[in-house]
Amino acid sequence: MDKFRMxxxxxxxxxxxxxxxxxxxxxxxxxxxxxxxxxxxPCLPLYxxxxxxxxxxxPPFILFLLGFxxxxxxxMLAEEWRRPQGQRGKDPSVLRYxxxxxxxxxxxxxxxxxSVTLLDGKxxxxxFCTSVPVETLGNAxxxxxxQGEIQRVLxxxxxxxxxxxxxxxxxxxxxxxxxxxxxxxxxxFVLLMxxxxxxxxxxxxxxxxxxxxxxxxxxxxxxxxxxxxxxxCAEHARSFAKVCIQQFFEGMNTDLVAARCHLPRKAPADxxxxxxxxxxxxxxxxxxxxxxxxxxxxxxxxxxxxxLPTGNxxxxxxxxxxxLSAPQRETAAYYSWV
Amino acid sequence: MDRFRMxxxxxxxxxxxxxxxxxxxxxxxxVxxxxxxxxxxxxLPQYxxxxxxxxxxxPPVILFLCGLILNRxxxVMLEEWRRPAGRRKKxxxxxxxLCSSIMxxxxxAxxxxxVVTLLDGKxxxxxFSGSVDPExxxxxxxxxxxxxxxxxxxxxxxxxxxxxxNTSRKAVSxxxxxxxxxxxxxILLILIIAAFLTRWLRPCFNQAALLQARHWxxxxxxxxxxxxxxxxxxxxxxxxxCILHFFESMRQEIKLHSFSLLREGEEAEGEEDLLxxxxxxxxxxxxxxxxxxxxxxxxxxxxxxxxxxxxxRSPLPWADNASTHSNLPRHTKx
Numbered sequence: 001m002d003k004f005r006m007x008x009x010x011x012x013x014x015x016x017x018x019x020x021x022x023x024x025x026x027x028x029x030x031x032x033x034x035x036x037x038x039x040x041x042p043c044l045p046l047y048x049x050x051x052x053x054x055x056x057x058x059p060p061f062i063l064f065l066l067g068f069x070x071x072x073x074x075x076m077l078a079e080e081w082r083r084p085q086g087q088r089g090k091d092p093s094v095l096r097y098x099x100x101x102x103x104x105x106x107x108x109x110x111x112x113x114x115s116v117t118l119l120d121g122k123x124x125x126x127x128f129c130t131s132v133p134v135e136t137l138g139n140a141x142x143x144x145x146x147q148g149e150i151q152r153v154l155x156x157x158x159x160x161x162x163x164x165x166x167x168x169x170x171x172x173x174x175x176x177x178x179x180x181x182x183x184x185x186x187x188x189f190v191l192l193m194x195x196x197x198x199x200x201x202x203x204x205x206x207x208x209x210x211x212x213x214x215x216x217x218x219x220x221x222x223x224x225x226x227x228x229x230x231x232x233c234a235e236h237a238r239s240f241a242k243v244c245i246q247q248f249f250e251g252m253n254t255d256l257v258a259a260r261c262h263l264p265r266k267a268p269a270d271x272x273x274x275x276x277x278x279x280x281x282x283x284x285x286x287x288x289x290x291x292x293x294x295x296x297x298x299x300x301x302x303x304x305x306x307x308l309p310t311g312n313x314x315x316x317x318x319x320x321x322x323x324l325s326a327p328q329r330e331t332a333a334y335y336s337w338v
Numbered sequence: 339m340d341r342f343r344m345x346x347x348x349x350x351x352x353x354x355x356x357x358x359x360x361x362x363x364x365x366x367x368x369v370x371x372x373x374x375x376x377x378x379x380x381x382l383p384q385y386x387x388x389x390x391x392x393x394x395x396x397p398p399v400i401l402f403l404c405g406l407i408l409n410r411x412x413x414v415m416l417e418e419w420r421r422p423a424g425r426r427k428k429x430x431x432x433x434x435x436l437c438s439s440i441m442x443x444x445x446x447a448x449x450x451x452x453v454v455t456l457l458d459g460k461x462x463x464x465x466f467s468g469s470v471d472p473e474x475x476x477x478x479x480x481x482x483x484x485x486x487x488x489x490x491x492x493x494x495x496x497x498x499x500x501x502x503x504n505t506s507r508k509a510v511s512x513x514x515x516x517x518x519x520x521x522x523x524x525i526l527l528i529l530i531i532a533a534f535l536t537r538w539l540r541p542c543f544n545q546a547a548l549l550q551a552r553h554w555x556x557x558x559x560x561x562x563x564x565x566x567x568x569x570x571x572x573x574x575x576x577x578x579x580c581i582l583h584f585f586e587s588m589r590q591e592i593k594l595h596s597f598s599l600l601r602e603g604e605e606a607e608g609e610e611d612l613l614x615x616x617x618x619x620x621x622x623x624x625x626x627x628x629x630x631x632x633x634x635x636x637x638x639x640x641x642x643x644x645x646x647x648x649x650x651r652s653p654l655p656w657a658d659n660a661s662t663h664s665n666l667p668r669h670t671k672x
Contacts, residue, residue, distance in 0.1 A: 039474050079630075086632030119375065138383070172498060173381075180380035180389050187396045194403045203406055205416040224570075225577035229629065232581055239612040240622075301619035 019105055022070055026109040030063055034116050041126035041158040045151045048158075054126025056117050060110030067106025068224060073223065080222055094222070097215035104200075111193050118186030121179035123156070126177060129157040137177060138169030240303065246279075248299045252290050253280035353410065353559045357443055360408050364447040368401055372454050379494035383487055386494070390465025396457050397447030405444030407502030412440050414559050432558070435551035438622035449529060459515035460494070467493040470510055579638040580594030587634070588625050589615035 063283050077098045081089070117123050130151050132138075145153070145168070155163035157174050163270055165171075204212060257280075281287050343364065380389055400453045406412050415436040418428070420629045455461045472478035472486040481489065492498045592615060616622055 026427075059347075084631050085632065087635040088633045114450065121378075170499070172495070176378055176380050177382065177385075179378050180385055182380070183393060184389065187392065187400075191396055191400050194400045194407070198403045198407050202412065202416055206420050207414060209420065211418060216575060220570060221573040221577060224574050225580065228574070228577045229581050232585070233626075235612055236614065236616065236622075240617070243613065252526075301622075303613070303617035305617075 004066070010139070019073075019101075021069070023105045023108050026063065026067060026070070027112045030059075030109040030113045031116055033059070034113060034120070039122050039126075043159040043162065045130055045148075045155045045157045048129060048155055049127050052123045052125075054124045056114065056127070060113045063109040063113060064106050067109055068102065071102050071105065073102055076223055076226055077102065079226075082204065091218060093211060093217075094218045098219045107266060111189075113192075115186055115190050118182050118189060121182040124182035124185070125175060126158045128181075129174065130154045132157070132169065132174050132177060134169050137173050180304075214324040232248045240301075243303050244301070245298060247303060248294070249279040249281070249290070251299070252286075252293065256280065256286060351546045353556070353563075354439075357409055357411060357439075360610070361405065361443040364401060364405055364408070366446045366452045368397075368451045369454055371397070372451060372458075375462075377460050381464075381492045381495040381498060383491040386491055390461045390463075392549055394452065394461045394465070397585055398451050402444050402449040405447055406440065409443060410556075411442050411559060414555075414562055415440065417562075418558055420586055425524075429554060431547060431551045433575060435548070436555045439555075443527050449525075451524050453522050456518050457524065459518040462518035462521075463511055464494040466514060467491060470514065474513075475509050477504055477509075480539055529554045548593045576636075576638060579642065580634055580636070583638055583640065584629070584634045585614045585616070585625070588621075588628065592616065592621055592624075598663050 005222065037055075039055065042048060077095065080098070081092075081095055132154060150168070153163075153168055154174075156163045156165065157171060157178075158170060163171050208212070281290055349409070375393075376394065377385060400481065415433060418436070419433050468487055468490050470490055472481065472483075478486050478489060489501065489504075489506075490510065492501045493507050493514075495501065496507075616625055
C-alpha cells in the first residue's frame with residue numbers, strides 16, 4: 001500500500017510525469033486495440049479503399065481527441081483563455097506553451113496506431129490491392145479480361161479463400177508486394193515522427209530558452225493555483241457544512257426548550273463529552289422530529305454569528321450595537337492601511 | 339518496502355543510473371520490436387535489396403534518435419552549450435564529456451538491433467540473395483541469367499510455388515545465413531573489444547581532467563533539477579499566499595458592505611477561522627464569481643506585509659516615513 005502511495009505521489013507531484021504516464025498508457029492501449037480489432041476486408045472494388053483508409057485514419061483521430069479529453073489541463077487552458085482580464089494580465093506565450101505540450105502528448109497514441117497499422121500491412125493490402133501492377137508482377141499469358149473484371153479479381157486478393165485470380169497474378173506475390181510497400185511506409189513514417197520530435201526537442205534550447213522557462217513556470221503556477229483554490233473551497237465548504245449543521249441542531253434545541261420551558265439548556269458541567277455531543281436531543285421523538293425537519297425544511301445557507309442574539313457583538317469593548325457604524329469604520333480603516 | 343524505496347531513491351539520485359536504465363530498456367525494446375516485427379521479403383528482384391537493407395538500417399536510426407530524445411542529459415548539454423556565458427564561464431571539456439556519454443548510451447540500442455538482425459539472418463538473405471553467384475549452386479548452373487535472377491530473388495520466400503521444393507534454395511539460404519552470422523559475431527566481437535580497451539585504457543590518459551569533467555557535468559544536472567524543484571515549491575507557496583490574500587480581501591469587502599454583527603477582538607474558533615468570514619450562499623457565490631471574472635493580480639507583497647512574521651522584513655517603499663514595526667492604522671492610500 002505504501003509502495004503504491006509512493007508511486008502515486010511521485011506521479012502526482014510532478015504534473016509532467018503524470019501526463020507522460022497517461023500518454024504511455026494511451027499508446028499501449030492503442031496497440032492493444034489494434035491487436036484486438038478483427039480486421040475484415042470487404043474484398044469488393046470500391047469498398048476496399050474506403051475500409052482500409054478508414055481503419056488507417058479514423059481511429060487515430062479518435063485517439064487524438066481522446067488524448068485531449070483525458071488531459072486535465074484542457075479545462076485549465078480553456079479557462080485561462082476565456083477568463084476576463086480583470087486585475088491580472090493574460091500572457092499568450094503561456095497559453096501557447098500549454099496548448100503545444102498538450103498537443104504533443106495527444107499525438108503519440110495516433111502516431112502509434114498509424115505505425116502499427118502500416119507495419120502490420122493489412123490496411124494497405126486491403127486498400128490498394130486493386131492498384132497492384134499486374135503487368136510487372138502477373139502472368140503475361142493470361143486471357144484478356146475487361147478492366148472491371150480485373151478490378152473485381154484484384155479486389156479479392158486480401159481474401160485468400162475466395163481468390164480466383166491465381167492465373168492473373170499469384171496471391172502471395174501480390175500480398176508480399178503490398179506488404180513490403182506498407183512496411184516501408186510504416187518505417188518511413190516512424191523515422192519522420194522521430195526526427196521531428198528530435199528536432200523540436202533539440203532546437204528549443206537554442207532559441208528562446210528564457211521565454212520557455214517563464215512560460216513553463218507560469219503554466220505550472222496556474223495549475224497549482226487552481227488545485228489549491230479547489231482545496232481551499234472544499235475546506236471552506238466542509239467548515240460551512242459543519243457550522244450549518246451545528247446551528248441547525250442548536251436551533252432545534254432552542255425550539256425544544258422554548259416549547260417545554262423547563263428543561264435546562266445545557267447539561268451540567270460534569271456530564272462529559274458524550275452528553276455535549278448529543279446536542280440536547282435525548283429521546284426518540286425529538287430525534288425523529290429533527291430528522292423530519294432536516295428533510296422537510298433544510299436550514300438556509302446563511303450562518304448566523306455564534307454570539308447570543310441579545311448579546312453584544314463587540315464583546316470586550318463595551319459599545320452598544322447602536323454605535324455599530326462607527327467601530328466598523330475604524331475597522332475598515334485599519335485594514336485599508338494594507 | 340524500504341528496499342524498494344532505497345532502489346528508487348538510488349536511481350533518482352544518480353542521473354547516470356537513470357540513463358543506464360533507459361539505455362537498457364531501449365535495448366530490450368529493440369529486441370522485442372525485432373521479434374514482433376513480421377519480416378516479409380518481397381521476393382522481387384528490384385525490391386529485395388531496398389527492403390532488406392532498409393530493415394537493417396532504418397530502425398537503428400530511429401532507435402538512435404529515440405536514445406537521444408529520451409536522455410535528459412542531452413537537454414542539459416544543449417542548454418549548457420547555448421547559454422550566454424554571463425558570470426559563469428563555460429567549460430568545453432564538460433560539454434564534450436556530456437556529448438560523448440550521451441552518444442555512447444544512444445548507440446547501444448541500434449547496435450543491438452543490427453547484431454540481432456545479422457545473427458538472425460533474414461535481412462541479409464533477403465537483400466543479397468540476388469547477388470549470389472549462380473555457378474556455385476547445382477540447381478542454378480544451367481539456367482539463363484534472367485531466370486536465375488528471378489529464382490534467386492525468390493529464395494527468401496519458403497512458400498513460393500516456384501522454389502518450394504528446390505534444394506538450391508536451401509543451399510543459397512544456408513550460405514547467406516552463414517555469412518550473416520559470421521558478420522554479426524565479428525561486429526559483436528570488435529565492439530566488445532573496443533569497449534573493453536576504452537574502459538581499461540582511459541585511466542592512463544588524463545584521469546584528473548576526466549574526474550573534473552564528470553563532477554561538473556553531474557553538478558550541472560543536479561543544479562537544474564533542484565532549480566526546477568525550487569520553482570515548483572515557490573509557485574506552490576505563491577499560489578497559497580495569493581489565494582489566502584484573495585479570501586481576506588473578499589472578507590473585507592463583505593465587512594464593508596454588511597452591517598451584521600461580527601466578533602472582532604476575540605479568538606475565532608477553529609471552524610469560523612476556516613470560514614474566513616464567508617458565511618452565506620450569496621457571499622460564496624460572489625467569491626466564486628469574482629475568482630473567475632477578476633482573478634487577483636500576481637502580487638503577494640501586500641499579503642506578506644500583513645503577515646506577522648514579516649515584521650522583520652525590509653519595509654515597503656511607502657512605509658519609509660513610519661516605524662517598520664508599527665501596525666497602527668493609518669489612512670494611507672493604497
